[in-house]
Amino acid sequence: MPILAVNGVSKRYGALQVTDNVTLSVAKGEALGIIGPNGAGKTTLFNLIAGTVLADAGTIDFDGTDVTRMPARQRCHHGIARSFQIPHPFAGMTTYENILVGAAFGRKASERDSEARAVEVLELTGLRRKANVLAGQLTLLERKRLEMARALASDPKLLLLDEIAGGLTEPECLDLVEAIRQVRAAGVSIIWIEHVVNALLAVVDRIVVIDFGRKIADGDPRAVMASPQVAEIYMGLDAEAVHG
Numbered sequence: 001m002p003i004l005a006v007n008g009v010s011k012r013y014g015a016l017q018v019t020d021n022v023t024l025s026v027a028k029g030e031a032l033g034i035i036g037p038n039g040a041g042k043t044t045l046f047n048l049i050a051g052t053v054l055a056d057a058g059t060i061d062f063d064g065t066d067v068t069r070m071p072a073r074q075r076c077h078h079g080i081a082r083s084f085q086i087p088h089p090f091a092g093m094t095t096y097e098n099i100l101v102g103a104a105f106g107r108k109a110s111e112r113d114s115e116a117r118a119v120e121v122l123e124l125t126g127l128r129r130k131a132n133v134l135a136g137q138l139t140l141l142e143r144k145r146l147e148m149a150r151a152l153a154s155d156p157k158l159l160l161l162d163e164i165a166g167g168l169t170e171p172e173c174l175d176l177v178e179a180i181r182q183v184r185a186a187g188v189s190i191i192w193i194e195h196v197v198n199a200l201l202a203v204v205d206r207i208v209v210i211d212f213g214r215k216i217a218d219g220d221p222r223a224v225m226a227s228p229q230v231a232e233i234y235m236g237l238d239a240e241a242v243h244g
């Protein structure tokens with residue numbers, strides 16, 4: 001049984017069909033990559049899975065439970081956690097304190113358990129040496145790690161990563177890929193939305209392509225990337241970049 005099953009999910013904002021009858025699943029321990037042009041509806045899909053947006057139609061099953069109408073906070077307690085495209089840590093709190101907030105509020109746990117989890121996550125995300133540094137003083141790479149760490153603090157079964165590699169240098173990106181690999185090795189299932197395709201290819205088992213709210217491809221990463229449909233979309237993106 002998959003850990004996540006999204007069945008025929010749709011979402012409309014006014015006249016705009018942002019998510020159009022999307023069906024996808026994630027197996028336990030699997031890492032799934034999601035790509036697609038800007039505005040294709042990728043983040044909205046995360047909002048629907050995390051519960052910050054409710055679907056107009058379709059169902060979402062997570063770990064054997066129908067979570068379609070479940071509020072975000074409850075889904076988090078069930079084991080779905082996410083990072084945001086733009087990191088927004090509590091700048092005046094330390095790295096450790098930021099993670100502790102996630103550990104204390106993202107799940108039901110005692111104070112001591114939360115502290116233990118925060119320490120575990122510092123280790124897992126390579127932030128141990130930065131534990132006492134104010135989040136506002138971290139580098140971009142460290143803030144990206146912290147964004148992932150805050151999501152991991154709730155000890156999720158499924159981690160949703162939204163464009164976490166953007167803006168990093170090549171070596172920093174490799175660093176982050178390694179950290180994500182370790183998270184996965186710890187048994188966490190992952191869905192990762194990313195424009196930095198090379199980073200994605202280094203981690204994921206499968207790629208889904210979203211275009212105009214619809215799923216247009218789903219399969220082996222290299223086969224998907226080589227498909228004419230995907231080439232067309234990415235050439236489209238290049239053209240935009242050139243003329244925009």
Ligand SMILES: Nc1ncnc2c1ncn2[C@@H]1O[C@H](COP(=O)(O)OP(=O)(O)OP(=O)(O)O)[C@@H](O)[C@H]1O
Nearest residue numbers: 013016018036037038039040041042043044045085
């Ligand atoms: N709350 C909202 N109200 C109205 N329109 C919205 C809302 N949220 C998203 N949209 C629109 O839905 C479309 C898809 O947005 P979404 O952020 O899901 O795309 P995306 O694929 O994540 O894009 P990007 O790669 O740029 O992050 C966009 O046209 C966006 O303007």
